Structures are given as structure tokens and as C-alpha cells.
Amino acid sequence: MSTQTKTPTPAHSPPRAENRRNRPWPALIAVAFGLFMVGLDGSIVSIANPEIGRDLNAGTAGLQWVTNAYLLALAASLILGGKLGDRFGRRTYYLIGVAGFTVASVAIGLSGSIGGVIAFRAAQGFFGGLLMPNTLGILRAVFPPRKFGMAVGIWAMVSSVSTALGPIAGGLLVEHVNWESVFYVNAPIGIIALVVSALVLPQSKSSTGHHRFDIPGIVLLAAGLVVMVFGVVKGETWGWGSAATLGTIAAGIAVLIVFGWYETRIEHPLLPMRLFRNSALTIGTVLTAVNFFVLLGSIFYVMLYLQNVRGYTPVMAGVLTLPLSLASVVASPLGAALTDRFGPRLTMPLGMVLQALASFGLLLLDTDSPYAVMWPSFILLGLGVGMIMAASSEAIVGNAPVKDAGVAGGLQATALQVGGALGTSVLVSLISSRAGSTLYEALTGAGVPAPVATGLQEAKDAVAMGVAPVSDTMPGQVRTAVVEGAGQAFINGLHVAALTTAILCLVAAVVAVVGVRRGASPTEGVAAH
CATH class of the missing domain: 4.10.860 (DNA Excision Repair, Uvrb; Chain A)
Incomplete structure (x- = not known):
């Protein structure tokens, strides 16, 4: 049976970490710089991909590996990074992660070939795997349980803001500087993170004696x-x-x-299975994956809709989705405060219901929907994402013993990355399937002659990205009809994706209500193991 304590046992941590516990807020500022750099990079690169392809003569497969190499290296190293921090020093491995990520970012801009970009993106992913879990591990070590929830709320807010700013910053840099600047921007952020962290971060680790590494x-x-x-x-x-x-x-x-x-x-x-005996931690891990399945998948197809169907520039598309990031800024500390008071049994289902409502709202989108139809869903999605981010992070890391804080941070970050990869891939596949199957009917319904519509079915991959397969040789009336029909086929696919995420969120909300025990608190199990 788990026991609750007000203060984690300090026996496993060196005296330095305990003596500097009166400086937790500078530690939060320090890790926020590294977290901001990784979050910004995660969403800014997608804007640069088309320009990278043109400049380096890279095909679709090469551009996919710009993302996949990073994702695979990150997924493979997150729990390892947390374990290394727990055993040998969270500050040490956080600093190694920041330094390596910064150097790899500059190397990408200097590489001059698609092969070099892919290789250094994999290096970015590896060092990100050292950095990310130790941000939460450090906070878990320096903040007392009663303040940890608010610290996680601010951590989630920084992550949300950096992710949301990525498309706007990326659009401005690509349009007015070059694609390399998207990576060079990490250099000043990384240098600031290193200097501040070296000055204020305490060292903390969990010594378990001499034993073989797993x-x-x-x-x-x-x-x-x-x-x-x-x-x-x-x-x-x-x-x-x-x-x-x-x-x-x-x-x-x-x-x-x-x-x-x-x-x-x-x-x-490496990953103690006993952690999963805590229902809040286990369900928090699952809901973290669902949260980013919905968030990254939804942002991906919403950006396709805004840019390719509606014709907005990347910068304008980022501006139009600002309500999402602003709502997540509000929801992150709010979710942490509610979790502190009522436990994750309230906040995790509430966040999932908000995301479900956002997805149902996206079912109202059409090829010419006014912005008034879009922004309520953006706000609901941001509120749900921020609340789940704070509540699930607190449920995962707050329910793990302090000695396993880095591993718990790695577990949470792994769930986040796997969920995001699934969301983008699965939802794009659903859109592609539905758009392809309804393309002929949508084109002929818009007035495209049947023979032309039959020939355009070969362009279903472009239509699944929201791109109308028009050519200069088409008569003006036919071009207009093709744009309308292709847009409608994409909307058909978007509706399937939105309905899928809505149902998934409702199922996740029920799982959270049923699976998390009434009265479970974020500090439950701190001293249980």
C-alpha cells in the first residue's frame, strides 16, 4: 500500500542538492531554456522541410528521414537519458544534452547535403533524449511535493508555448533569412541555457551502490x-x-x-516495472500518448487545411492558431492547480473531454468556413492539451520515487513522442484513404467532367495533402471546379480524422475515470518503494 509524505526522503541525494533546495525557482528557469529549445525545434523544422528539399535536391523520402531520424533517435534514448541522470547526475546529463543539441543544430545548417542533415538530426534526437527527461527529473529533485504541481504547470506552459511558436518563427525565418537559420536559432538559446544552468543548477543523483548497468x-x-x-x-x-x-x-x-x-x-x-503498480502513473502515461496523438495529428492536418486549402501563408497559419497556444498557457498552471487539489481523477478526464469537444468542432469545417468556426476548436484543443500535459506529467513524475525521477521523465517523454508519431501517421493515413475514395464523386459533384475526374484520381496523394491537382492547360471553369472538388475530398478526410480523435478522447476520459482511484494524489507513492 502506498504511503503519502510531505517531504521526499533525502537519503539518496547528495547534500549539495538538499542544501540548495531553497533555490528551486532558478533551477526551473534554467531547465526552461533547454526545454524551450527542444520544443521550438520540434515544430519549427516542418516549416523548413520544403525549402530544404529544394535547396539540397532532396526527394520526399529524404525529407521524411529529416523527421524520422530525429524521432527514432529520440525515442531510443529518452529512458536511457533519464536513467543516466538518475544514477550519475541529472545536472551533468542535462548539460551534456543541451551542449550536444546545440552543436548538432549548428552542424545541420553547415552540412550542405541531405545526408548530413539527416545524420545530425539523429544526433539532435539522441542529445534531446539526454536533455528532456532530466528537466523533469531535476524539478522532481529540487521542488517539495506541495510545490511540484505548480512547477510542472510552468514546465508544461513553456513546452506548449515553444511548440506553438515554432510554425510562426519558422515561417518568418524561412521567408526572410534561409532554412539554415531555423537551426542556427538554437545556438543562442543553447548558450544561454548552458551558462544559466552551470550557475544555478544543483547536482542530484540516486546512488544505489555499485551495481552493473542494465x-x-x-x-x-x-x-x-x-x-x-x-x-x-x-x-x-x-x-x-x-x-x-x-x-x-x-x-x-x-x-x-x-x-x-x-x-x-x-x-x-533500467525501467523498474514496479512503477506501473501505481494506477495514476500508468494511466498518465497512456493519456500522455493520446494527448500528443491528438495534438500533433490535429495540428498537422489543420496546417494543411489552412495553407493548402485556404491559401494562407505559413506565418499567417501560425497566427491563426495562436488561440491554441494561448489557451494551453492558461490551462497548464490551471491543470496543475486542479490536480493538486482534486487529483488526476478529475483533471485527466476533463482535459480529454475538452479535446473531444475540439475534435467534434472541427467536423464543422468546410472549404470556405469563416474563422469564427475555427477558433473555438483551437481554444478547446489548447485547454485540453495544457490540462492533460500538466496533470499527466504530475501523475507520472510526481507518483514515482525521487530516485526514479529521471526514468519517470523519460517514460513520459517517450509516451509523448510515440503518441505524436502515431497521431501524425495514422491521421494522415485516414485522411488519405477517405480523400482518395471520395475524390471522383467530389470532383464530378463540383462540375468536373467525368473523364477529367477519372484521370485526376491518380493525384489522390496530392489531394490528401490539401493540394488541388490543377494545371495551366485546364480551362478556367474546370480549374475552379477541380479546386472546389479536391478541397471537398480533403475535407471528407479531415472529418474522418476529427471524428476518430473525438472518439479516442472520450474513450481515454472513461479509462481515466474508471482506472484512477478516487482521491489519488500527485504525491502518492513517493515513499512507497
Whole structure:
């Protein structure tokens, strides 16, 4: 049975970390710089991809690997980064992560080839895996339980703001400077993060004596995550029902099952399975994945809608989605405060219901919808994302013993990345399938002659991205009809994706209500293990 305490046991931490516990807020400022850099990079790069392709003569496959290399390296290293921080020093591995991420960012801009960009993006992902989990691990070590919830709320707010600013900053830099500047911008942020962190961050680690590091666990976890995420990101290309996709994902899951079994058999595991005995932590992990499935998947197709269907510039599209980021700024500390008072049994389902309402609202979108139809869903999505981000982070890291804070941060970040990868891949696949199957009817319904509509079915991949397959040789009336019909086919796909996320959010809300015990608190289980 779990016990509750007001103050975590300091026996596992060096005296330095405990003596500097009266300086937790400077520590929060320090980790916020590194968190901001990674969050900004995560969303800014998508804006630069088209220009990278043109400048470096890269095809679609190459551009996919600009994203996939980062994602795979990040997924493979997050829990390892948290474990290294827990054992050898969270401050040390946070600083290594910041320095490596900064250097890799500059190297991307200087590389001059698509192969170099991909290689250094993988390096970015690895160092991001060292950085990210130790931000939460440091906060868990320096903040007392009664203040940890608010610290997580601010942490979630920084993450939300940086992610939301990415498309706007990326659009401005690509339009007025060059694509390399999208990566160079990390250099000043990283330098500030290093200087501030070196001055104010305390060292903290969890010494468990001399024992062998779990090398087999590292290999199994990295292999399982890389194989599974690779299957997910290739699902759209291979087809979700293909033997290659299903076999790859199944192989990854099988390796992860073996990893879980192995971790229960050794004395000092990489990821202690006992953490999952806490229902709030387990469900918080699941809801983190669902949260970013919905967030990144929805942002992806909303950006396609705004830019390709409605014709807005990348900068304007970012401005139009500002209500999402502003709402998440409000919801993050609010969600943390509500979780402190009422527990995750209230805030996690509430966040999921808000996201479900946002997705239902997106069902109202059409090819010429006014902005008044869009912004309520953007606000609801931001409120839901911010609340879930704060509540689930607090449920995961706050329910783990302090000695496992870095591992818990890595677990949360891994769920976030896997959920985001699934969201983008699955929802794009759903849009593509529905847009392709309704394209002929949409084109002929808009007035495109049947023979022309038949020929345009080969352009269904472009239509799934919101791009109308028009050409200069088409008569003006036919061009207008093709634009209208292609837009309608994309909207058909968007509606399927929105309905899918709405149903998923409602199911997740029910799981949270049923699975999290009444009265569960963020500090439950701190001293239980």
C-alpha cells in the first residue's frame, strides 16, 4: 500500500542538492531554456522541410528521414537519458544534452547535403533524449511535493508555448533569412541555457551502490522502440494493412514485451516495472500518448487545411492558431492547480473531454468556413492539451520515487513522442484513404467532367495533402471546379480524422475515470518503494 509524505526522503541525494533546495525557482528557469529549445525545434523544422528539399535536391523520402531520424533517435534514448541522470547526475546529463543539441543544430545548417542533415538530426534526437527527461527529473529533485504541481504547470506552459511558436518563427525565418537559420536559432538559446544552468543548477543523483548497468535492458528497449516507431512512420508509405507494416510494429511490440519481462528478473533494472503498480502513473502515461496523438495529428492536418486549402501563408497559419497556444498557457498552471487539489481523477478526464469537444468542432469545417468556426476548436484543443500535459506529467513524475525521477521523465517523454508519431501517421493515413475514395464523386459533384475526374484520381496523394491537382492547360471553369472538388475530398478526410480523435478522447476520459482511484494524489507513492 502506498504511503503519502510531505517531504521526499533525502537519503539518496547528495547534500549539495538538499542544501540548495531553497533555490528551486532558478533551477526551473534554467531547465526552461533547454526545454524551450527542444520544443521550438520540434515544430519549427516542418516549416523548413520544403525549402530544404529544394535547396539540397532532396526527394520526399529524404525529407521524411529529416523527421524520422530525429524521432527514432529520440525515442531510443529518452529512458536511457533519464536513467543516466538518475544514477550519475541529472545536472551533468542535462548539460551534456543541451551542449550536444546545440552543436548538432549548428552542424545541420553547415552540412550542405541531405545526408548530413539527416545524420545530425539523429544526433539532435539522441542529445534531446539526454536533455528532456532530466528537466523533469531535476524539478522532481529540487521542488517539495506541495510545490511540484505548480512547477510542472510552468514546465508544461513553456513546452506548449515553444511548440506553438515554432510554425510562426519558422515561417518568418524561412521567408526572410534561409532554412539554415531555423537551426542556427538554437545556438543562442543553447548558450544561454548552458551558462544559466552551470550557475544555478544543483547536482542530484540516486546512488544505489555499485551495481552493473542494465546494458541488455538498454539494447532491448532501444531496439523495441526503434522498430515499433519505424513501423509507425512507414505505415503511410507501406500501407497500414500491409504485412511489412503490421510485421514491423508487431516485432517492435514483441521486443518491448521481452524487455518488460527481463526488467522484472534483475535487481537494478533500467525501467523498474514496479512503477506501473501505481494506477495514476500508468494511466498518465497512456493519456500522455493520446494527448500528443491528438495534438500533433490535429495540428498537422489543420496546417494543411489552412495553407493548402485556404491559401494562407505559413506565418499567417501560425497566427491563426495562436488561440491554441494561448489557451494551453492558461490551462497548464490551471491543470496543475486542479490536480493538486482534486487529483488526476478529475483533471485527466476533463482535459480529454475538452479535446473531444475540439475534435467534434472541427467536423464543422468546410472549404470556405469563416474563422469564427475555427477558433473555438483551437481554444478547446489548447485547454485540453495544457490540462492533460500538466496533470499527466504530475501523475507520472510526481507518483514515482525521487530516485526514479529521471526514468519517470523519460517514460513520459517517450509516451509523448510515440503518441505524436502515431497521431501524425495514422491521421494522415485516414485522411488519405477517405480523400482518395471520395475524390471522383467530389470532383464530378463540383462540375468536373467525368473523364477529367477519372484521370485526376491518380493525384489522390496530392489531394490528401490539401493540394488541388490543377494545371495551366485546364480551362478556367474546370480549374475552379477541380479546386472546389479536391478541397471537398480533403475535407471528407479531415472529418474522418476529427471524428476518430473525438472518439479516442472520450474513450481515454472513461479509462481515466474508471482506472484512477478516487482521491489519488500527485504525491502518492513517493515513499512507497
